[in-house]
Amino acid sequence: MGFLDIDNVTKSYGSVQVLNSTQIEVEEGEFLVLVGPSGCGKSTLLNMIAGLEKVSDGEIRINGTRVNEVRPADRNIAMVFQSYALYPNMTVRGNISFGMEMHGVPKPEREAKIAEVAELLQITHLLDRKPGQLSGGQRQRVAMGRALTRYPDVFLFDEPLSNLDAKLRVDMRTEIKKLHQKLGTTIVYVTHDQIEALTLSTRIAVMFGGDVQQLGTPQEIYDNPANMFVAGFMGSPAMNLLPARLLRQDGVMCAGLKLADGSEVLLPFPRAEGLDRYAGREIVLGIRPEAMTDPEGADRDSPALAQVDLPVDVVEPAGSDTFVTVSLGGRDAIGRFRAHTQARAGHPARFAFDMAKAVAFDPKTEARLA
Known part of the structure; x- marks a missing residue:
């Protein structure tokens, strides 16, 4: 009470x-x-x-x-x-x-x-x-x-x-x-x-x-x-919610996201407890902008950093941060980069995904899976 x-x-x-x-x-x-x-x-x-x-x-x-x-x-x-x-x-x-x-x-x-x-x-x-x-x-x-x-x-x-x-x-x-x-x-x-x-x-x-x-x-x-x-x-900018496919690659659970050119990027998913039964199914991947940043600004102590080069759509300087938008899973995804990033619209930039901070949701019920 x-x-x-x-x-x-x-x-x-x-x-x-x-x-x-x-x-x-x-x-x-x-x-x-x-x-x-x-x-x-x-x-x-x-x-x-x-x-x-x-x-x-x-x-x-x-x-x-x-x-x-x-x-x-x-x-x-x-x-x-x-x-x-x-x-x-x-x-x-x-x-x-x-x-x-x-x-x-x-x-x-x-x-x-x-x-x-x-x-x-x-x-x-x-x-x-x-x-x-x-x-x-x-x-x-x-x-x-x-x-x-x-x-x-x-x-x-x-x-x-x-x-x-x-x-x-x-x-x-x-x-x-x-x-x-x-x-x-x-x-x-x-x-x-x-x-x-x-x-x-x-x-x-x-x-x-x-x-x-x-x-x-x-x-x-x-x-x-x-x-x-x-x-x-909750959060500003909000958590990125990206349609993805859960699959096992070389024994590791991964989230597969489609790029604008039709190719797929695979991101290892360490928070896979209880997700085995969802292998092969569609999920919604949730990742905060600060967990999707430039390699120099990433958490070096993270157990699951994945680096990927992605084409940049929009760059928005915001003083202490720069917000960099790319297309993932058919949706805009915002990364929080450092203030003086070299990322430019229309050019590829390297992203570091901290997948230890990613979560998965059921696209039908919208409840969290992991």
Whole structure:
């Protein structure tokens, strides 16, 4: 049993079920991120934890207590919204203090708490301003400050960074991570941004179609995706998913991929446990761009490096990296090369495939085979 238990929870609106039986245990102090595309059920699940939506079936428990019928105000949670939800006619001090006033907290205690959270979030110099005088990042800090004036069992974040520009999102990600490390609070955080999910969380629940597709640590999700949806959704650029043929060559299991000229390249597949029965069958080979790089940039400690010369279609410099696109299995495949690569479009370039990091999927069920 976790500190927050989501026990076979479902949600239906009439005959339409938007969240299927969902089972997640969140330990105290954990940072769980619910990630997935729009309409996958993540915000619905968060709202049920908050008490803003009723549970159709199943049970939600916080610190061992069933809260299905408990009012949101009595659940001892704090929520930070995407829209900030600040009172425009109040100062920052007033916004942070409002909840404490409603709960009858004495003024000296309120002032001490305001000073504490303002210093923590570095907004002391903003206390006498109104929300209209603040930037988006400053407003989000105020919304977080209001939540921090309480001592909740669980903090809930509903896409809090989606209204910020790219640089502010990166800055606020760092601030939220620091805050969690300092306070050790239990957080459930909703986002559609997989970079946020990977950088912030201690565990991730990847959601799609009302189901949790995979629950695990960021490294587990990234290295061993449970299915093709998770593989394609998590990571930027996404994992290459390439039609291939599994075959045995000189006693070694290989993935055979067709090139644009009709020839086939064979890549040894060391993660072949349990794959013998699939020999001769079509698979989908999954390989991350960083496992498909120039030889000088490859992991020299890898037990399964395969080097192949391939004709280059597109070269995209990206500062610290260069993305090189080739055609494999009839699809575009992106490799992550070093910044100053000599690869040129229309010319062959040598690729080093780290096949120790490759995975295989069933093309029909889309589940991982190895």
